[in-house]
Every structure is written in structure tokens, then in C-alpha cells.
Amino acid sequence: MPVPVIKTIKPETMNPNLSPKKIVRKVSCYIFFLLIAGSTVAIAQAVGREDPFLWLEAVEGEKALQWVKEQNEITLNYLTNKEGYQEKYDFRYKTLISEDNLMIPQIRDDYVYNFWQDDKYPRGVWRRKSFKDYLEEKGNWDLLLDIGKLSEKEGTNWVLNDVVFAAPGEKRCILYLSDGGSDAVYIREFDIEEKRFIEQGYTTGEAKSSLEWIDIDNVYIATDFGEGSLTTSGYPRIVKRWERGTPIEDAEVVFEASENDMGAYPLVWHFKHKRYEFIYHAIDFYHFKLYLVNDSGLFPISLPDDFRFEVYGDQLIVQPMTEWEYGKHVIKTNQLVCLDFKDILDKNFRYSLIFEAPERGSIEEFFATESHLVVNTLNNISSELLKFTYQDQLWKREVVDMPGKGSISIVSTSETRPYYFYTYESFIQPTTLYCDLNNNLPPFKVDSYPAYFDSSDLVVDQFEAASKDGTKIPYFIVHKKDLILDGSNATILYGYGGFQVSEKPYYSPALGKFWLEEGGVYVMANIRGGGEFGPAWHADAILENKQRSFDDFIAIAEDLISRKITSEKKIGIVGGSNGGLLVGAVMVQRPELFRAVVSLVPLLDMKRYSKLLAGHSWIPEYGDPDDPEQWEYIRKYSPYQNVKEGVRYPATLFLTSTRDDRVHPGHARKMTALLESLGNEVYLFENTEGGHNTIATPEQQARLTALYYTFFTVQLMNN
Numbered sequence: 001m002p003v004p005v006i007k008t009i010k011p012e013t014m015n016p017n018l019s020p021k022k023i024v025r026k027v028s029c030y031i032f033f034l035l036i037a038g039s040t041v042a043i044a045q046a047v048g049r050e051d052p053f054l055w056l057e058a059v060e061g062e063k064a065l066q067w068v069k070e071q072n073e074i075t076l077n078y079l080t081n082k083e084g085y086q087e088k089y090d091f092r093y094k095t096l097i098s099e100d101n102l103m104i105p106q107i108r109d110d111y112v113y114n115f116w117q118d119d120k121y122p123r124g125v126w127r128r129k130s131f132k133d134y135l136e137e138k139g140n141w142d143l144l145l146d147i148g149k150l151s152e153k154e155g156t157n158w159v160l161n162d163v164v165f166a167a168p169g170e171k172r173c174i175l176y177l178s179d180g181g182s183d184a185v186y187i188r189e190f191d192i193e194e195k196r197f198i199e200q201g202y203t204t205g206e207a208k209s210s211l212e213w214i215d216i217d218n219v220y221i222a223t224d225f226g227e228g229s230l231t232t233s234g235y236p237r238i239v240k241r242w243e244r245g246t247p248i249e250d251a252e253v254v255f256e257a258s259e260n261d262m263g264a265y266p267l268v269w270h271f272k273h274k275r276y277e278f279i280y281h282a283i284d285f286y287h288f289k290l291y292l293v294n295d296s297g298l299f300p301i302s303l304p305d306d307f308r309f310e311v312y313g314d315q316l317i318v319q320p321m322t323e324w325e326y327g328k329h330v331i332k333t334n335q336l337v338c339l340d341f342k343d344i345l346d347k348n349f350r351y352s353l354i355f356e357a358p359e360r361g362s363i364e365e366f367f368a369t370e371s372h373l374v375v376n377t378l379n380n381i382s383s384e385l386l387k388f389t390y391q392d393q394l395w396k397r398e399v400v401d402m403p404g405k406g407s408i409s410i411v412s413t414s415e416t417r418p419y420y421f422y423t424y425e426s427f428i429q430p431t432t433l434y435c436d437l438n439n440n441l442p443p444f445k446v447d448s449y450p451a452y453f454d455s456s457d458l459v460v461d462q463f464e465a466a467s468k469d470g471t472k473i474p475y476f477i478v479h480k481k482d483l484i485l486d487g488s489n490a491t492i493l494y495g496y497g498g499f500q501v502s503e504k505p506y507y508s509p510a511l512g513k514f515w516l517e518e519g520g521v522y523v524m525a526n527i528r529g530g531g532e533f534g535p536a537w538h539a540d541a542i543l544e545n546k547q548r549s550f551d552d553f554i555a556i557a558e559d560l561i562s563r564k565i566t567s568e569k570k571i572g573i574v575g576g577s578n579g580g581l582l583v584g585a586v587m588v589q590r591p592e593l594f595r596a597v598v599s600l601v602p603l604l605d606m607k608r609y610s611k612l613l614a615g616h617s618w619i620p621e622y623g624d625p626d627d628p629e630q631w632e633y634i635r636k637y638s639p640y641q642n643v644k645e646g647v648r649y650p651a652t653l654f655l656t657s658t659r660d661d662r663v664h665p666g667h668a669r670k671m672t673a674l675l676e677s678l679g680n681e682v683y684l685f686e687n688t689e690g691g692h693n694t695i696a697t698p699e700q701q702a703r704l705t706a707l708y709y710t711f712f713t714v715q716l717m718n719n
Contacts, residue, residue, distance in 0.1 A: 220266030
């Protein structure tokens with residue numbers, strides 16, 4: 001489930017739980033103590049009686065953890081002893097710790113920073129070298145912090161979630177450290193030059209905090225200030241201005257959101273000679289307000305209630321997510337516009353159009369460098385990178401050349417430097433890192449993954465399936481050139497379909513080696529609820545229309561079968577988080593259509609999701625189960641409430657994490673218990689750390705990957 005605020009960094013860099021500023025800027029996202037309930041379980045669920053597996057929601061409960069331990073043992077005994085498991089584990093582990101992996105950069109001043117994990121540093125090290133040395137592959141990295149040594153010293157399984165640097169030129173930063181990979185972090189100030197924590201510096205306890213630097217002696221902080229300071233979603237609702245050396249309790253309150261809002265966050269943009277400070281008020285997951293902090297206090301900026309934005313010089317760059325009436329103008333959801341801050345303060349309703357996405361396209365993300373605005377777009381789910389320069393009140397557009405049809409991600413920019421880094425990849429082309437120096441020369445290749453599998457005999461096709469309401473739903477399919485259309489091909493169908501997250505082609509060593517090389521077929525569904533074709537594609541499958549996501553996914557499965565690419569006995573489905581809900585819903589609705597299911601960190605009990613962890617914040621996506629009218633449509637697809645006695649469901653593997661404080665592990669636990677009680681083949685593996693990402697070390701990721709592919713191999717290739 002996406003965090004409420006937006007930048008997607010590749011797994012090689014850092015944990016995807018990022019600081020709110022980085023997430024907001026994205027424009028674009030893993031037997032047992034069984035109660036003897038028998039045949040009464042499904043009936044009890046259907047009529048709304050007491051949940052017999054409610055006790056499994058006790059995340060750290062002794063009885064629940066004993067149940068998890070025994071479940072894990074059964075799953076590991078079943079899968080780790082299968083032929084090929086160890087080879088899969090060894091290969092994935094080797095690729096994860098390889099020196100050939102991309103060293104994804106983070107630009108700061110004249111340095112490049114990097115988070116790195118390998119066999120010597122399984123928990124990772126944070127390091128840096130000069131920008132020049134990084135490009136020329138000269139000199140050794142300067143190791144700033146060894147997370148493993150810190151964990152051993154302090155007796156905590158630390159995961160480095162993010163870094164928030166002080167103003168340009170300053171040598172301080174804030175480290176977001178989480179215990180086991182959870183979204184909740186400990187904020188600790190760090191001196192980069194001296195490579196040490198500041199004992200009396202800016203520090204907070206565990207919370208879903210956000211800190212932004214004003215200057216070296218003042219910050220904005222949103223955190224858990226004590227009773228009443230969090231929203232019902234568990235996020236901070238109070239933003240304070242905190243001066244160095246003063247108690248945080250005495251810090252000036254700058255903004256307070258309502259307890260029923262989603263949260264409030266500070267955002268600060270630092271340029272060489274200026275600074276812009278904001279308060280970002282998240283009313284709910286899709287509705288926001290933005291305030292500019294100036295000498296007069298908080299100035300509300302006239303924006304739609306659903307938007308994405310960036311700061312570029314003296315301009316605010318905005319993409320509305322709903323049609324926006326700005327003065328006498330109407331700005332569409334597929335348009336990117338700029339507003340001058342002087343005009344904003346003078347309430348002069350003028351804007352300039354920067355870019356308009358085509359009908360079958362979308363604006364994925366946009367970031368400012370010192371000299372350009374870089375915009376990553378999709379056109380029929382193929383990335384196009386655009387670069388804009390503002391001169392004489394006009395926007396000059398330049399298309400950045402790409403090696404082919406694939407996916408782009410902007411991985412690092414800086415408001416005080418002209419250059420930026422991005423990656424390009426496809427299903428069969430290794431992820432490659434490029435740098436654009438903005439010096440009137442083309443971008444150049446910096447580094448690339450090795451070719452971890454043989455793609456010479458693989459092809460990528462793009463088809464469409466007609467959904468239940470007639471809408472054409474695109475999907476990608478990767479397979480060997482000599483594929484025989486007789487329905488016998490083992491096929492994995494993947495989907496997400498929520499929160500306006502676009503699913504794009506990506507390079508996966510494990511997918512290629514364990515599945516495609518073995519003759520398996522891989523399919524990526526671009527169903528409604530995602531963002532592949534802009535905000536409307538997402539809005540078409542939320543709330544009372546959420547079933548459309550499931551209909552789209554089912555339609556693709558049926559299309560694959562009708563084309564004789566695969567059959568009901570040879571198709572497996574996989575999804576994580578909201579995608580875990582997706583595969584849970586369709587397996588319950590159409591159990592005869594699939595042979596196997598893998599559901600990672602899923603939502604499954606939609607009656608209780610809004611009461612568990614961050615679930616309340618997702619009501620704008622799914623609806624409120626406590627509202628009888630909304631529960632009426634939610635209950636029709638909620639997987640946990642629709643399991644029926646006497647129905648044989650596909651073999652299922654649930655993968656979750658005890659430390660996931662975003663999507664509650666109780667969803668996977670309870671669904672496992674319910675399916676097992678009715679005699680179905682079901683397995684659960686719950687990692688004890690890793691958070692919503694389910695992994696904290698290369699060893700854990702290798703094990704999870706090997707379990708996943710071994711399960712599909714056994715169920716689809718060996719049956």
C-alpha cells in the first residue's frame with residue numbers, strides 16, 4: 001500500500017518508506033494453533049458473527065506468534081526441500097550482493113551518496129564520494145555509517161529508511177532509522193564530516209515522523225508529541241517549528257490538522273539563494289491543502305483539492321488530479337502548468353502550460369534541477385523523458401533519446417545542480433543508469449546491471465482484453481519465441497490496480513532466470529485503478545467501482561486462456577499490498593480459473609481494514625466499511641468475508657511481515673487460518689522484520705524470492 005506521500009526509489013538504494021517531501025514530489029508504488037471452527041467459519045463470516053480468528057490480529061501476542069512460528073516451519077519444510085529451491089536462493093543471493101549491482105546515486109552538493117548492501121554489509125552501509133570520482137570510477141567510497149555495526153552496538157535491527165540533508169553547504173543531516181523496516185522511524189541528527197550522531201541534536205522517538213530543515217539551527221517537525229497528536233490513521237497532525245537546544249515540548253505550533261484528517265507535513269525547498277517553506281495538509285489520501293509559510297504566517301495557495309507539485313525557481317509546478325477551475329481558466333488532469341509565486345501572493349490567476357499528456361498517456365513524475373524541469377511521461381505504457389527550460393516566459397521542450405520502448409525512473413536530482421540521473425529498463429533489457437549533465441550533450445551511460453539471464457529467445461507482446469463492461473484492458477506478455485499455443489504453458493499473471501500506481505516493464509534477474517528461461521510465461525496487467533492512463537484510469541475503479549479492477553484482471557486471465565497461451569490448470573496469479581487484495585478477491589470470486597496464488601502483504605479483511613494500522617487513510621480508495629451503504633459494495637468483494645464452505649480454492653501462499661506497520665499482518669494470518677479450517681491447501685510465511693517491504697537484508701530477500709518461485713514451479717510447472 002503506498003505511503004501517503006510519493007518518490008519511488010529503486011530497491012538498490014533504500015527502503016521505499018521515504019520522507020514525506022520525497023513522496024509528495026512523486027508524480028507518478030511485498031501448521032499452527034488453529035481454533036477448531038470447522039464448517040461454521042464461513043457461515044459465521046457471512047452473517048457477521050464474531051470473527052473466530054480475531055486473536056491473530058495481536059501482532060506480538062504470544063499465542064499468535066507461536067502460531068506464526070509453526071506456520072513458518074510448515075511452509076519452509078514444504079518449499080525449501082523442493083528441488084531447485086537452493087539453486088534459486090543461491091542465485092538470487094549472489095545477484096543481490098554482487099559488486100556488479102548498480103550504485104544508485106543521491107546527489108547532494110558536489111557529492112554522490114549511496115546506500116549499499118553486500119555479503120560483508122548485509123544491513124548496508126551509507127557512503128559517499130565526489131561527483132567527479134563517481135563518474136570517473138575513481139577513488140574509494142568514504143564510508144559514513146555501517147548499519148550492521150550500529151545495530152550490533154545498540155541491540156536493534158536498524159534499517160536506514162531515508163536521509164534528509166540540511167541546507168546546501170551544511171554538513172548535517174537527519175537519518176530516518178526504523179526498527180526492522182517499519183514505517184515508524186527514529187529521527188537522529190548526524191554530522192557527515194565527523195561521521196557521528198549529534199547527542200544533543202534533533203532526535204525523536206519511534207513515530208511516523210517528518211522533519212524538514214529551515215536552517216542549521218531550526219527545523220519543522222511533525223511527529224508523535226504525545227496524547228492527541230496523531231490522527232486516526234496514525235500520522236502526525238501537528239507541525240512545530242523547533243529551535244536547536246530547546247525542548248521539543250516548547251516548540252512553536254505552526255499548524256494543526258483535525259484528528260480525522262490524514263495528517264500534516266512540513267516541506268522545504270532550498271535553492272542557492274532562497275528558500276520556500278510549506279505546510280502540506282493531507283485531509284485524506286486524495287485531498288490536500290498547501291500553505292506557504294511567510295512573514296505573515298500561513299498563506300493558503302489556491303489549488304484544487306487533489307494535486308501534485310514541485311518547486312522550480314520562483315514557480316510552482318502543478319498537475320491537478322481533478323479538473324481545476326483556476327480563475328476563469330479550466331486546467332485538465334493531463335496538463336502540467338506553472339504558477340509564479342508573485343502571482344500567487346497577489347492572487348493574480350495566471351498560469352503557463354508546460355505539457356499536456358496524450359489521451360493514452362500520463363504524467364508519471366516531474367523534478368526540478370538547477371536549470372531544467374525533467375518530466376517522466378507514459379505514452380501507451382512506454383516511457384518518454386522530456387526536459388523543459390524556461391526562457392523569456394516560454395517553456396522550451398526537448399525529448400531525451402531512449403534506447404527503446406521501456407521504463408524510465410528519475411532516481412536523483414538537485415535544485416542546486418544542473419545534472420540528474422535516471423534509469424532505463426525493460427523486461428529483457430538490464431536496468432541501466434544514465435546521467436544528463438545538461439551541457440548540450442546527450443545523456444551518457446554510467447552503469448548497468450549484467451545480463452543475468454539469456455533473453456535472446458524472448459519476446460515481449462502487448463495485447464488487450466475486453467473487461468466485463470467492454471473496456472479494453474492492456475497487458476504485457478513475455479515468453480519464448482517458440483511458444484506453442486496449446487494451453488500448456490505455465491503462466492504467472494501479476495497485477496496491482498490501485499492508488500494510481502502505474503505498472504511498467506521492469507528487469508528482474510529472478511523472473512528471467514527462474515521463470516522465463518525455464519519456458520514460463522509472465523504477464524503484467526494494466527488494470528483500472530492504476531495510473532497508466534492518468535487520473536481517470538484510477539478514478540474509474542475506486543469506491544463503489546472497485547470491482548472493475550477485479551473484472552479487468554479476470555478478463556485478462558480469460559483472454560490468455562482463450563488464446564491458448566495457458567489454461568486453468570497452468571495459471572497462477574500474484575500481487576502485493578493492494579495487489580494482494582486483488583488476487584485475494586479474484587481467487588474467491590473465480591476459484592476455478594486459477595491453479596495457484598501468491599499474495600504478499602495483502603489486505604483481505606475489508607470489514608476491519610480501516611481499524612488496523614494505517615488503514616483508515618485508505619477509505620477514499622475503498623470506502624468506509626462502518627457506513628452501511630458503503631459496506632454493501634465492499635462486502636461483495638472482501639476476500640475474508642466471501643470464503644465459502646465446500647469450495648476448493650487455488651493453492652495459496654501468503655507472504656507478510658510482523659514489522660509491517662502499514663498493512664496489518666493479521667490480514668494474511670486470518671485468511672490462512674480460515675482457508676486451512678475449510679480444508680484448502682494454504683501456506684504462510686511471515687518474516688519477523690522488513691516492514692511493508694517484507695525484507696531487510698539480502699538473505700531475507702533471497703529467501704522470499706526463492707519461496708515465491710519454488711511455489712509457482714511446484715504448482716504450475718510440475719503438475
